[in-house]
Amino acid sequence: MEYIYPKIKQITDNEEVSFHVPGHKNGKILLKYEEEYAKELYKIDTTEINGTDDLHDAKEIIMHSQIRASKLYNSYKTYFLVNGTTVGILASIMSQFKENDKVVVQRDCHKAVINGLILSGARPIYIYPKIDKRTNLSLGIESLKLEEILKKDKDIKGVIISSPSYYGIAQDISKISKLTDEYKKILIVDEAHGAHSILDDKLPKTSLEQGADISIMSIHKTLPSFTQSSVLHINNKEDITKKIDIDRLCMYLKMLQSSSPSYLLMTSLDKAFKIAEQKGKFLMSKLLKEIKKIKEYFKNNNVFEFLDNDDMTKIYIKTKINSLNGKKMHDILEGRYNIIPEFHDEKGVLLVTSIGNDEKDFSKLKRALEEIIKEYDIKNKSKIEVKASKTNQKTKKIKINQNDKIKESKEYNEDELKKEKNIFNILDDNLVLTPKEAFNTKSKQIIKLKDSVNQISNEFIIPYPPGIPILVPGERITKAIIDYVISNKDTINILGLKDDTNTNIEVSNS
Numbered sequence: 001m002e003y004i005y006p007k008i009k010q011i012t013d014n015e016e017v018s019f020h021v022p023g024h025k026n027g028k029i030l031l032k033y034e035e036e037y038a039k040e041l042y043k044i045d046t047t048e049i050n051g052t053d054d055l056h057d058a059k060e061i062i063m064h065s066q067i068r069a070s071k072l073y074n075s076y077k078t079y080f081l082v083n084g085t086t087v088g089i090l091a092s093i094m095s096q097f098k099e100n101d102k103v104v105v106q107r108d109c110h111k112a113v114i115n116g117l118i119l120s121g122a123r124p125i126y127i128y129p130k131i132d133k134r135t136n137l138s139l140g141i142e143s144l145k146l147e148e149i150l151k152k153d154k155d156i157k158g159v160i161i162s163s164p165s166y167y168g169i170a171q172d173i174s175k176i177s178k179l180t181d182e183y184k185k186i187l188i189v190d191e192a193h194g195a196h197s198i199l200d201d202k203l204p205k206t207s208l209e210q211g212a213d214i215s216i217m218s219i220h221k222t223l224p225s226f227t228q229s230s231v232l233h234i235n236n237k238e239d240i241t242k243k244i245d246i247d248r249l250c251m252y253l254k255m256l257q258s259s260s261p262s263y264l265l266m267t268s269l270d271k272a273f274k275i276a277e278q279k280g281k282f283l284m285s286k287l288l289k290e291i292k293k294i295k296e297y298f299k300n301n302n303v304f305e306f307l308d309n310d311d312m313t314k315i316y317i318k319t320k321i322n323s324l325n326g327k328k329m330h331d332i333l334e335g336r337y338n339i340i341p342e343f344h345d346e347k348g349v350l351l352v353t354s355i356g357n358d359e360k361d362f363s364k365l366k367r368a369l370e371e372i373i374k375e376y377d378i379k380n381k382s383k384i385e386v387k388a389s390k391t392n393q394k395t396k397k398i399k400i401n402q403n404d405k406i407k408e409s410k411e412y413n414e415d416e417l418k419k420e421k422n423i424f425n426i427l428d429d430n431l432v433l434t435p436k437e438a439f440n441t442k443s444k445q446i447i448k449l450k451d452s453v454n455q456i457s458n459e460f461i462i463p464y465p466p467g468i469p470i471l472v473p474g475e476r477i478t479k480a481i482i483d484y485v486i487s488n489k490d491t492i493n494i495l496g497l498k499d500d501t502n503t504n505i506e507v508s509n510s
């Protein structure tokens with residue numbers, strides 16, 4: 001019996017349009033520009049033999065490829081990673097911070113950052129994101145808040161932020177790096193979603209350009225390399241070798257990564273950078289035109305809207321009507337049109353596009369969205385008609401007033417939005433223990449999640465994707481978190497608890 005390949009083959013053979021990671025879009029871009037490579041992948045699954053170099057001591061071909069990547073991003077050094085951005089985040093935190101070192105951490109971070117805190121024993125000072133009033137999405141941290149924190153506590157060693165977000169919202173990192181430089185703190189940026197930014201000036205500037213000391217990028221997410229292939233960059237700024245302990249960082253990369261780094265991954269990084277270097281700008285400009293066109297086309301409709309974000313390659317389609325939530329929209333796109341989004345949240349779906357997508361993908365998306373509008377606008381109209389006929393029995397012929405339609409469909413009521421909890425506005429200042437203290441506590445018990453308000457969690461609760469924990473070890477559990485898990489259990493994949501029925505949670509007795 002073979003378990004994995006037949007199912008993967010069935011799914012991928014059947015898939016028409018990939019609007020999810022990895023960036024090579026089912027190999028389409030590789031088959032087009034690197035056909036021989038794409039067809040003979042198994043042959044290049046080699047190891048460290050004469051001439052293949054060694055990732056952990058790169059002196060030949062891997063070194064040259066890393067240097068090319070370094071030039072593309074204008075870094076001081078760029079290291080290839082074969083265990084994703086995850087390992088780059090872990091190695092950065094573990095190498096630059098020691099037990100009990102204080103680190104400011106953007107709380108809506110990926111779980112890898114919290115895992116780095118557990119492994120290093122560093123003490124987080126969480127900084128909570130500013131929330132956009134219209135969309136309830138995270139806008140990242142406020143530099144004024146960061147400055148207050150840095151002014152108050154001279155012992156802080158560094159700052160960890162994430163930008164651009166999964167939703168394509170970018171932070172003004174230059175303001176943040178100005179502060180970290182002034183206060184002599186290390187700035188680490190989880191830039192998992194920003195590797196493609198170098199391909200067009202309309203995209204956000206890279207964090208290196210804006211002064212970050214270390215940046216980690218998932219090349220596999222938005223450029224055409226294989227899943228798990230990422231890079232870690234060190235900034236090319238003055239005195240960087242005094243600020244960042246590069247030797248220690250390399251030691252951790254050696255410790256945490258496999259001693260048999262995959263040549264499939266490393267060659268795919270090399271290919272991705274070759275494509276980016278030779279055709280990236282041309283392909284990105286075409287992609288951005290397609291995205292602009294589709295956004296323009298659907299500018300005025302009653303059913304959904306597009307998020308106006310900084311990284312336009314992330315298309316977040318937010319529904320405007322109650323009868324169509326994120327999961328329903330995801331199911332329709334996938335089930336009816338074979339268009340596979342990256343993920344859905346409570347309100348919408350996120351499409352991750354890349355230079356691997358082509359015009360055909362967008363014309364299929366356009367057709368699907370047109371049909372969704374037709375279907376749901378009719379439902380919207382009939383609801384208004386029923387409502388109107390109840391309130392005005394005498395009126396036989398009911399005219400649909402355009403303003404009514406908009407009122408019915410829009411959900412920008414600020415009070416209502418505040419009530420709606422999502423992964424960003426649910427986060428609250430509830431740190432009691434460090435993640436490591438909670439993770440290692442000996443005095444613990446397992447209780448029902450529904451009865452756990454005010455207890456200190458030893459576990460994570462992580463809606464996945466996007467992988468941003470709404471509860472991390474060491475935080476006090478709130479009613480809002482419990483309500484979120486219960487009310488979203490059928491529509492959102494929630495990970496983190498050891499009890500996979502999400503009924504019980506381990507808490508600290510302290």
Ligand SMILES: Cc1ncc(COP(=O)(O)O)c(C=O)c1O
Nearest residue numbers: 083084085086110190192218230
């Ligand atoms: C913001 C963020 N950081 C880090 C990661 C981890 O990246 P990787 O999958 O390359 O390990 C992810 C993955 O989704 C992410 O969304």
